[in-house]
Amino acid sequence: MNGLPNTIVKLMVKNHPGAMSHITGLFSRRGFNLEGILCAPVDGGAQSAMYLLVRNDERLEQIVKQLRKLYDVKSVVVQDDLDHTVFNRMERLLSEAEAAV
């Protein structure tokens, strides 16, 4: 992807229409890289589980701290153990998208 090792940040987020803007807006405003997002409703739609694929570099600590300050973000966990499989499962979809470009 970019030569740098990535890691996954898992968020539990209050599910409402503006929550996604708050999170993606944080990444663009602070110049953090965001390589991929997976998001799905859980808890009967009251919350969303979000998986963010980010670079595992010296800015990760600041990313986590800034995410924790967001009102809609209920928890932030860096999941080194996830091995990106959650994103790899999307490979088939992505290759279809690739073919369509």
Place this chain on the structure above:
Amino acid sequence: MQFNGASLLIELLKRQGIGIVAGIPGGANLPLYDALGRSDLRHILVRHEQAGGFLAQGMARSTGNAAACFATSGPGAVNLLTAIADAKLDSVPMVAVTGQVSSGLIGTDAFQEVDTYGMSIPVTKHNFLVRTAAELVEVVPEAFRLALSGRQGPVLIDLPKDVQVARIDIDRMPAPGSADPAPDPDGAVLASMARMIAAAERPLLYVGGGVVASGAEEEVRALSVMCGIPVVCTLMGLGIMSPEDPLHLGMIGMHGSRATNFAVDRADLLIALGVRFDDRATGSVAGFAPRARVIHMDIDEAEIGKIRRPDISAVCDVKRALKRLNRLVARTAREQWLAEIDALRKEHPVPVPADEAHPWTLLNRLARFTPESSIVTVDVGQHQMWAAQAWPVRRTRRFLTSGGLGTMGFALPAAMGAALAHPHETVLVLTGDGSFLINIQELATIAENNLDIKICVFNNGHLGLVRQQQELFYGGRYVASRFDSRPDFAAIARGFGIPGCSIRIPHDEGILARALSTKGPVVLDIEVPETENVYPMVPPGKSNVEAISSNRGNA
């Protein structure tokens, strides 16, 4: 109790202790104004929404309480954003309520519709788009709780018009929102900090806006005296130490005195309290306090290690932490370090301006004719830095200025808020001819409410700090920094119904004294030298010890 959304919002604001709201009505917040008109809430009609935001800031900054302001949808909300962003960067607690087009019209490019929610995300602590009147019972206390908790800041509530008119029956009103208790630092961490302080030979306290927000100035002074630790402050930290205190070294950074910046350079321990290592304070980060270990206390976890990695840190309320830390440290004289500081001060004295018309001299005169308890609001530019260097700031919350965002136009409307919150104090505006024009329409608001504000315009016919940088760093190529049109501010003031007078060089003390001691608003258009520069100045990208003292480099 029967309400509509608008009257419920007004009732909830009153329960938060809000007595004054600034704003401008428009199509999408008319129900709100209808409810306001039926209440005993006082409304100040400003002439630009940005000024409403700054008025609220003036109240919040001078009292420490959260303040509120109103704007309509579309242009009203967009005009307000600058003041909200300003509050974010200086951590000022305020709640902005914007009208929005009716829910059914959202997303249709309706008249005066903008995505206020989306546009305010990056400049607020948090924002709410209210979907039902019932939500207000949660949203309003929550907005105030957020504005006041932890690192304070602005919160926006966007309120569609249909929600304002929706009927609702409320059985029980919610408790007002208030600040969450701040975390206390770990006892072992405080003990380690005390040991670091005891072991340090050249410790320095570096204090800023967080100390003001926490109300910890007494504790800072106590620690400083007890352990012989000199204090440097940021622009936001002016007033924590008395200007006469021998342990107070003044403001650090881009326009800090040379002795102060050299003291930071020599320090072996920096005790950073309620500061964020802002670039205007640190200069080149690599060259900032290069010999020092760092203790960092802040209420915002994200500030710890953001710019400079501390050796030890605590996320806490500074006041409560210092109360405990002060019991753990031993009384120390530190004569050698204080002698070294004195030697630095003798080696790099603050120059006495030769020119009678120098802004420092003018500031000293103005200070002499102004009561000590006065609130001073300061705009942005050269006059701001001269005031930060020379104005005797004796208390916190008495020197209000736009530090983080550096918003020209701040001072006049902020002064209105300060005057409304402190009707028995003198309020002085220090502004420049550039900054004054940015919110000059507020003279109408000042006249209408007969606010006792003394407006001193440092008039050099330039965007002075731009001109200065073009002189020093752009080969004297002056572009768009000189005003060819020089408005007669005294005549303009009279046009608004406010006395005005022009004061030329040499400044007549009698006129200054008379104007400042006469009750009611006044505009003093005061000529200052056109090409005077603010010194010292750290060139962009350089470290603080590389400050230049004249246009020929180091004098």
